[in-house]
Structure formats: C-alpha cells, structure tokens
Amino acid sequence: MTELWNLLFIKPMLNSLIVLYDALFHNFGIAIVIFTVVVRLAMTPLTLKQIRSSQKMATMQPKLQELQKKYGKDKQRLSQETMKVYKEYGMNPLGCLGPMVIQMPIWIALYSVILKALAATPDDLLNLNKFLYSWPIVHQLVPLKESFLWLNLSRPDPLYLLPILVGGSMWVQQKMTIMPGADPRQQSMNKMMLWMMPGMFGVFTLGFASGLAIFWIVSNVVGIATQYFVTGWGGLSKTPLAGVSKPSVPALQAPAGREKRITDGEPRESKRARRTGVQRQDSRRSDQGGAGKAGRKPRRDGDNRTQKG
Amino acid sequence: MVVSIALASVLLAGCAAAPTRGGTGLAVAAGKVYVGSADGRIYAISPASRKEGVDFPSSGEWFFPPDTELGPLYAAPYIEGETVYLAAMFGQGGGFFLGSPRLSAYVYFLDAATGQKRRDAIPLETSELAIGSPASDRETLFVAAGKHIFAIGKATGKPRWQRPFEAEGKIWSDLVVSENTLYFGSLDHKVYALNTLTGEQRWPPFVAEGAVAATPLIANGIVYIGSFDGNLYAIDAASGKAVWPRPFQGGGWFWGKAVEREGKVYAANLDGKVHAVDARSGQPVWAQPFVAPAAIRSSPAMVDGTLVVASVDGHVYGLDADTGRERWTAPYILGNEVVADLTAFGNAVYIRAKDNAIHVLAADTGGLLWKPFPLKVPSKK
Numbered sequence: 001m002t003e004l005w006n007l008l009f010i011k012p013m014l015n016s017l018i019v020l021y022d023a024l025f026h027n028f029g030i031a032i033v034i035f036t037v038v039v040r041l042a043m044t045p046l047t048l049k050q051i052r053s054s055q056k057m058a059t060m061q062p063k064l065q066e067l068q069k070k071y072g073k074d075k076q077r078l079s080q081e082t083m084k085v086y087k088e089y090g091m092n093p094l095g096c097l098g099p100m101v102i103q104m105p106i107w108i109a110l111y112s113v114i115l116k117a118l119a120a121t122p123d124d125l126l127n128l129n130k131f132l133y134s135w136p137i138v139h140q141l142v143p144l145k146e147s148f149l150w151l152n153l154s155r156p157d158p159l160y161l162l163p164i165l166v167g168g169s170m171w172v173q174q175k176m177t178i179m180p181g182a183d184p185r186q187q188s189m190n191k192m193m194l195w196m197m198p199g200m201f202g203v204f205t206l207g208f209a210s211g212l213a214i215f216w217i218v219s220n221v222v223g224i225a226t227q228y229f230v231t232g233w234g235g236l237s238k239t240p241l242a243g244v245s246k247p248s249v250p251a252l253q254a255p256a257g258r259e260k261r262i263t264d265g266e267p268r269e270s271k272r273a274r275r276t277g278v279q280r281q282d283s284r285r286s287d288q289g290g291a292g293k294a295g296r297k298p299r300r301d302g303d304n305r306t307q308k309g
Numbered sequence: 310m311v312v313s314i315a316l317a318s319v320l321l322a323g324c325a326a327a328p329t330r331g332g333t334g335l336a337v338a339a340g341k342v343y344v345g346s347a348d349g350r351i352y353a354i355s356p357a358s359r360k361e362g363v364d365f366p367s368s369g370e371w372f373f374p375p376d377t378e379l380g381p382l383y384a385a386p387y388i389e390g391e392t393v394y395l396a397a398m399f400g401q402g403g404g405f406f407l408g409s410p411r412l413s414a415y416v417y418f419l420d421a422a423t424g425q426k427r428r429d430a431i432p433l434e435t436s437e438l439a440i441g442s443p444a445s446d447r448e449t450l451f452v453a454a455g456k457h458i459f460a461i462g463k464a465t466g467k468p469r470w471q472r473p474f475e476a477e478g479k480i481w482s483d484l485v486v487s488e489n490t491l492y493f494g495s496l497d498h499k500v501y502a503l504n505t506l507t508g509e510q511r512w513p514p515f516v517a518e519g520a521v522a523a524t525p526l527i528a529n530g531i532v533y534i535g536s537f538d539g540n541l542y543a544i545d546a547a548s549g550k551a552v553w554p555r556p557f558q559g560g561g562w563f564w565g566k567a568v569e570r571e572g573k574v575y576a577a578n579l580d581g582k583v584h585a586v587d588a589r590s591g592q593p594v595w596a597q598p599f600v601a602p603a604a605i606r607s608s609p610a611m612v613d614g615t616l617v618v619a620s621v622d623g624h625v626y627g628l629d630a631d632t633g634r635e636r637w638t639a640p641y642i643l644g645n646e647v648v649a650d651l652t653a654f655g656n657a658v659y660i661r662a663k664d665n666a667i668h669v670l671a672a673d674t675g676g677l678l679w680k681p682f683p684l685k686v687p688s689k690k
Binding site: 120121122123125126129136139140142143 | 331381383438440479481496498518519520522537538539562564579604606621648
C-alpha cells in the first residue's frame with residue numbers, strides 16, 4: 001500500500017516540485033507557492049462541487065429541521081422523509097464525501113512532499129533519496145536551498161509572523177464558509193470551530209517548518225478566492241458591500257417544479273434564503289447602495305422595505 | 310472540509326516524520342570507544358568491560374552530560390591525546406506552544422579518562438547543525454557548523470582566524486587535516502582546501518556536479534571524495550586539479566568516506582554497490598562491483614584485507630579486498646538500520662546501529678565479539 005502511495009502521489013509530486021524549483025531560479029519558497037497554487041487550482045472543480053453541496057445542504061436545513069420537529073420520535077419515518085427531501089433537492093447524502101475523499105490524499109501528499117523536500121538533516125536527506133527518480137537533474141539539485149526572504153524554510157519563522165497569517169487566513173476562510181443556522185447548537189459549534197481551529201493551527205505553526213506554513217497560507221488564500229467566486233464574502237460580510245456585484249456563478253435554483261410554490265405567498269427572505277443558502281437574520285439590514293444582487297433594484301432612502309426605529 | 314483535511318495532513322505527516330535525534334559514528338583511542346548517542350549524550354566505553362558484561366559504567370567508562378542531554382548529536386567525537394572534542398547542539402526553552410527549543414552549536418573539551426569538562430563549552434554563535442566531525446593540527450581545533458568553519462585555539466579557546474570561513478552550502482563532511490591544509494566537502498557541490506593558519510583557500514574550490522557530503526580520503530598526495538552526482542573524484546591535494554582523466558562513475562550517491570589499501574580505493578554508494586578502483590587511474594579493479602540489496606550510506610572499514618561494509622538494512626558483509634567476493638560465510642544481520650560510519654580497531658569492527666546500540670564483529674569471521682551494548686543512561690539503583 002505504501003509503495004502504491006509513493007508511486008502514485010509522493011514520487012511524481014516530489015520530483016515535479018524539484019524540477020519546478022530548478023525552473024524558478026532555485027527559489028524553494030516560490031516553488032512551494034506556485035506548486036500549491038497549481039495543485040489547488042487543479043482541484044477547483046472538486047472544490048466548487050464541495051461548496052455547492054454545502055450550499056444545498058444549508059438550503060435544505062429549514063426543511064430538515066421541520067422534519068426533525070415533526071418526526072423526531074419516529075426514527076424510521078424521519079429517515080424516510082429525510083431521504084425524500086434529499087431526493088427532492090437532487091442531493092446524495094454522501095455527495096459531499098466524494099470530492100473530499102478525492103482531495104484528501106492529494107492534500108496529504110502535498111504536505112508530505114514539502115516536508116520531505118525540506119530535508120534539513122542527514123537522515124531526512126537519506127530518506128529523500130529513496131523518492132527521487134533517476135533523472136540526473138534532481139540528484140544535482142538536492143539538497144534544496146532553504147532560504148527565502150527572512151526565513152529558513154526548514155525552521156519555524158523567527159518573527160512569528162507566519163503563525164499569525166496561518167491562523168488569520170484560516171479564520172477568514174472559515175468565516176466565509178459558515179452558514180448561519182437557526183439551530184442554536186449549530187451556531188455554537190460554528191462559533192467554536194471559527195476560533196478554535198485557526199487558533200490551534202496558528203499554535204502548531206509556531207513549531208513547524210516555515211515552508212509548511214507558506215503552503216498553508218497559500219492554500220488558504222486560494223481557498224478564500226475560490227469561495228468568494230462562488231458565494232461572495234459569505235459569512236464574512238454582515239451587509240452587502242458597496243459595488244460588490246453578485247458572483248458570476250449562477251446561484252442555486254430551487255428544485256424544478258417547486259419554483260411556483262416557492263414564489264407564491266412566501267416571504268421574500270425565504271426566497272432569498274433558498275437562492276443563496278443564507279438565511280437572513282430577523283433584523284432588517286439596509287442596503288448600502290448599488291446592486292446587492294443582480295436583477296434587483298437598489299434600495300433608496302424612504303423605501304418601505306427598510307424600516308427602522 | 311478544509312479543516313479536516315488540514316488536520317489529517319498534519320497528523321499523518323506527524324506520524325510519518327518522526328523527529329530525528331542523530332547519533333554519531335565512533336572514535337577509538339587508547340583502548341576506549343567514544344560514541345555520540347541518539348539520546349543526546351556521548352559515551353566512553355571500555356571494550357574489555359563490555360566483553361565481560363560488567364555493569365555500565367565500570368572504571369574508566371563515563372557518559373556526558375551526566376544530568377541533562379544535548380541536542381541532536383551528529384558529529385563523531387574527535388580525540389587527541391587526553392582530550393575529547395565534541396561539537397554538539399544545546400538549547401533550552403521551547404515546549405508544546407513554543408515549538409522546538411532554540412539550539413546553538415557548542416564545542417566541548419572533555420577529559421578522555423573521566424568525561425569531566427576541561428573548560429566551559431565554547432559557543433559557536435550559530436544555530437546551524439554541527440554534523441561533520443572536528444579535526445585539529447598542533448594548536449588549533451577546526452569545527453564545522455552549518456556553512457561555517459571555526460578555528461579555535463586548543464589552549465586558549467579563542468578564535469585563531471580573523472573570521473570563520475564561510476562556504477556557500479552546509480558542511481556535512483568530517484574535516485581532515487593534512488600538511489597544514491584543512492580539506493572538506495560541502496553541499497554547495499565543492500571541495501575546499503584551507504590554509505590551517507589563516508583560513509584562506511589554498512586553491513579555487515573543486516566543483517563537482519552534485520552535493521559533497523562525503524569525508525575526503527587523503528592518500529599519497531591525492532584527495533579522494535565522492536559526490537551525490539554519482540562520481541568518485543581524485544583531486545591533487547596541492548593544486549586542486551583533477552588527477553583522473555574523468556571521474557569514476559558509480560551511479561548512486563557517494564556519501565561515506567572511501568578507504569585505501571595497496572594502491573586501490575574502495576567506496577560504496579546508495580545504490581548498494583561497493584567499487585574498487587585503481588588509485589592512480591580511476592579504473593575499476595574488480596571484475597564487477599559488489600552489490601548489496603540495500604543502500605550503503607556508511608563508510609566501510611578495512612582490516613587485513615577484509616573490507617567490511619554495512620547496508621542501511623542492517624546487513625554487514627565482509628569482502629575480499631582483492632576480488633570483491635564475500636569472505637564471510639554469510640552476512641551478519643544486525644536487525645537495525647546502519648547509517649553511521651564503521652570503525653575498526655584491531656580485528657574488531659564497531660558499528661552503531663539505529664537501535665542506538667554498539668555492535669562489535671570480528672573482521673575475519675563476521676562473528677559477534679560481544680553482546681550489543683545499548684547506549685542509554687543506566688537506571689539509578
């Protein structure tokens with residue numbers, strides 16, 4: 001199994017990274033940045049699928065909570081009704097797992113490859129030798145140069161800047177992806193995840209090689225950009241930003257055949273929630289001007305929809 | 310999803326990448342064996358006591374430091390006269406939240422008989438690892454740490470050069486002094502020769518096509534040294550010019566130090582091959598190289614025409630130096646990886662394996678001379 005893992009993931013990625021290092025004037029820091037961006041971009045279709053699955057799940061949440069209230073004690077009935085809702089929305093309960101299962105080994109391999117390539121001790125370098133192809137170029141290049149800006153890529157950041165960037169970028173990405181839910185337990189869990197995980201990774205980074213920290217930061221930044229492309233700032237913005245137009249990717253539509261029922265007689269907030277997967281809070285927010293969503297007229301002062309005080 | 314993948318990658322990489330603690334090759338002097346252990350200590354061992362199985366430490370045996378431990382130890386101790394010189398890392402602080410302790414390189418001067426410090430440790434003002442073993446001439450100790458070579462007065466503990474010498478890459482080879490010249494290889498692909506008095510280069514560095522981590526072998530005015538480009542080079546010690554028309558191409562990385570006997574040079578590489586070449590011409594001497602099933606990282610040992618080599622999988626072979634065929638009836642299987650250089654003294658070959666124990670074999674038969682001795686601090690009774 002290990003041999004297969006090395007053959008399919010570790011060796012190709014490691015040797016490619018070393019060749020990229022050669023092409024980038026022997027700058028390993030930039031090679032890590034570019035390689036991480038390339039790998040993440042290659043996984044974008046899966047990432048987008050993952051994000052859309054999450055959005056759909058959020059859209060379904062009110063329905064699922066209703067079912068929970070209605071059939072909470074009848075597990076069998078609850079299960080049946082839940083599956084119906086999934087079917088109605090065209091969702092596979094395990095649908096979000098597919099992209100994750102495919103991405104996870106690539107992620108783990110990329111992390112492991114950067115760790116191996118850093119090879120700061122004789123034992124590490126000896127180990128690295130086992131993963132090199134017979135290309136003369138890779139044997140002539142190792143060990144790779146470790147210095148990048150103020151950093152030694154095989155050691156922690158002496159200025160403690162990277163841990164802050166790792167934690168901060170992870171927080172931003174988490175915040176963008178969190179879908180506010182009516183369920184207090186869910187909200188509490190979201191809040192905990194929002195602060196605990198970035199904090200934890202920031203602390204981990206204190207002791208990790210700075211090359212790995214760069215990988216994380218770049219990866220988070222690409223993740224933020226991908227998320228923004230689909231959902232905008234999402235949970236990061238409390239109000240729509242001025243001049244920010246709706247992302248070009250079409251928002252989720254309600255399942256076919258239900259559109260008429262959705263639009264007739266239902267509050268506009270619910271319609272909006274179904275389209276974007278984001279439930280608005282009860283307190284109305286005033287539009288900052290500009291088109292918050294494509295196709296809607298900007299609100300003006302004195303507009304009946306905006307009622308304060 | 311991002312967080313779960315990040316966590317998984319950290320955990321799995323953590324499981325796969327256990328921290329390395331070093332552990333050095335051995336030095337033998339005045340009937341004692343000195344070795345740096347993976348537990349951050351240097352041990353002085355009496356072969357006679359170990360053969361008898363007496364409790365450690367017996368008379369004349371010691372370990373240093375007694376109450377704490379040093380950082381990762383890679384540089385084999387260097388013994389001259391009654392002093393053991395040790396280049397080691399030491400540091401404090403760190404912890405779960407602060408990460409690893411910040412280590413600095415130091416040189417220790419220890420009494421070879423008792424293990425007591427002869428003077429306070431001398432800081433080298435660098436946090437780079439000291440990997441190659443030191444060397445000395447009459448008055449000066451030479452120590453490598455990171456990219457730098459430091460020249461320290463043995464009597465004064467003060468620097469002897471105006472400034473430390475700086476190579477372009479890390480220096481992992483042991484240092485070798487011959488005829489007032491300090492020789493070493495560097496990971497910047499170069500072989501250097503420095504004037505021991507001034508630290509100035511005697512000749513422009515010899516440039517290989519790959520990193521040079523091997524220790525130079527000086528024999529009959531020629532420097533023999535291998536490189537990660539798979540070549541074994543012969544360099545004129547006085548001029549720095551290549552002696553052979555072309556380097557000997559062995560295939561895999563040459564990392565261990567070569568050995569010389571009767572006009573032949575023997576070197577092993579990470580392909581698991583042991584080559585014998587004519588010292589003057591660089592032409593192969595054996596009909597074919599000996600091939601072990603695993604890489605050979607450590608320097609071989611030569612004892613009375615028997616070349617003893619150990620591969621990383623813990624197999625030890627005794628080869629006929631003239632033919633390359635196995636002399637022992639079977640290879641000795643240590644059961645643990647071997648990356649540290651082999652050391653011979655008399656008929657005994659000393660091997661420090663990754664189990665952090667000393668194994669001692671008879672060079673003529675491959676038989677075990679005494680029970681493997683684990684390098685660890687004895688528990689207090």
